[in-house]
Amino acid sequence: MQPKICFVTTGDIRVNATAKRALGMARPLDRLGWKVAVVLEDTAENRHRAALECGDATELVFFRQHSATDEIRTKSAIVARLHPDVLYISAPVVRNMVTAPRGCRRVVEHSELASHNADVHGLMWLKVMAMELWSIVQADALVCASxxxxxxxxxxxxxxxxxxxxxxxxxxxxxxxxxxxxxxxxTVADGRYAGRWICCYMGSLTDNYGALTMTDAIDRLRSSHPEVLLILMGRGDAEDEVRRIIRERGMERHIMLTGYVSEEEIDFYFSLADAFISPMHDTPQDWARCPSKLYMYLPYDRPIVTCRVGEPLATLGDKGVYYQPGDADDMAHQIGKLIDSGATRLGIDASRHTWQARAEVFDRWIRKETGLCE
Structure with missing residues (x-):
């Protein structure tokens, strides 16, 4: 009998990245013999991304934005109708406290550690800690992204x-x-990229994601390496501050902000890159999280400038270009050394980090090691 899995997600994928695994693994799991359904909030971006990444065999079920109580009720009704063998909860949050039908096994994913976030205090901390502990008790299995x-x-x-x-x-x-x-x-963009050494970052433009560190590093580097160009793709709380610094320091030639970049545009910018940057901090939050863009960089086979922290270290090993966390001077130094060395390749087998590869690992694990689908 064909096993059925239902991924339950919450929010818009632009803001809440936890739906990425559901959309990424849907088509590969279908190829592996699963009947796949994905439950998503009805937003334009969710519909667009689902159409782009999921095959025709995937059942996409959209719900309208509700209060938390109504969202739980709506999702529970959807799951009851689908009656999957495996209910995959994309994140341990209140809105995902969905009732599992009889005989359905619950898998809960952890992709971050909200209880260790320095910005989470008081009642909010109690809430997220309760959800993290709830997942251990209620889940039949856990998936951890780091x-x-x-x-x-x-x-x-x-x-x-x-x-x-x-x-x-x-x-x-x-x-x-x-x-x-x-x-x-x-020949592209009126030749504006000709003769430049381009490093790309894609993600949230926030201080804790390294936006200001990258800006300061390029400021320190531009006099010795005037060919350097940093392309920042994304939006965030630090975007206005970055724009102010660029304007006040006259860095328009060395830092370019694109704003939000659609999936269809990624190839252009990533194919331009001579290197990528994946900033990290030596904090529990960054040791716990799995920066999804890191894996999107891999198939372009360019050096990645990052820190010896968490998943970048685990994934890149001795292939990474490492700087001290939060140290703009060291980031500038490492990028400068990279430019001077003429290194152009990362040298990692990207095929080991596709969603197909991840789905195969998940499929073997859930069928054989946990016995959930025996």
Whole structure:
């Protein structure tokens, strides 16, 4: 009998990235013999991304934005109708506290550690901690997007006398979205990229994601390496501050902000890149999180400038270009060394980090190791 899995997500994928795994693994799981359904909030971006990444065999079920109580009720009704063998909860949040039908096994994913976020205090901290502990008790299995989360939830489960199976499963990239191209820089955008050394960052433009560190690093680097150009793709709380710094320091030639970049535009910018930047901080939050863009960089086979923290270190090993977390001077130094070295390749087998590869690991694990689909 064909096993059925239903992914339950919440929010718009532009703001809440937890739907990425559902959309990324839907088509590969279908190829592996699963009947796949994905429950998503009805937003233009969710519909667009689902159409781009999911095949015709995937059942997409959209719900309108509601209060938390109504969203839980609506999702529970959808899941009851679908009656999957596996209910995959994309994140342990209140809006995903969906009732599982009889005989359905619940898998809960952890992709961050909200209880260790420095900005979470008081009642909010109690709420997120309660949800994290609830997942251990209520789930039949846990998926952890980082090694740090595997360790944290392993120790918590042990203290709670729970034997909840866990799977380490980082994010990945979609081969339908990321396919490198050769670009003649002299012929595109009126030749503005010709003769430049281009590094790209894609993600939230916030201080804790390194927006200001990158800006300061390029400021320090531009006099010795005037060919450097940093392309920042995304939006965030620090965007206005970055624009102000660029304007006041006269850095318009060295930093370009694109705003939000659609999936269809990613190939162009990533194929331009001589290197990528994936800033990290030496904090529990960054050790726990799995930066999804890191894996999207891999198929372009360019050096990645990052820190010896969490999943970038686990994924890149000795292939990464590392700077001290939060140190703009060291970031500038490492980028300068990279430019001077003439290094152009990362040298990592990107095929090991596709959603197809992740789906195969998940499929073997859930069928054989946990016995959920026996």
């Amino acid at each position: 090694r740090y989360l595997m360790d944290i939830f392993g120790r918590r489960a042990h203290r709670m006398l729970c034997r909840t199976p866990r799977l380490y499963l980082p994010y990945a990239y979609n081969t339908a979205v990321c396919h490198p191209a050769i670009i003649d820089r002299t």
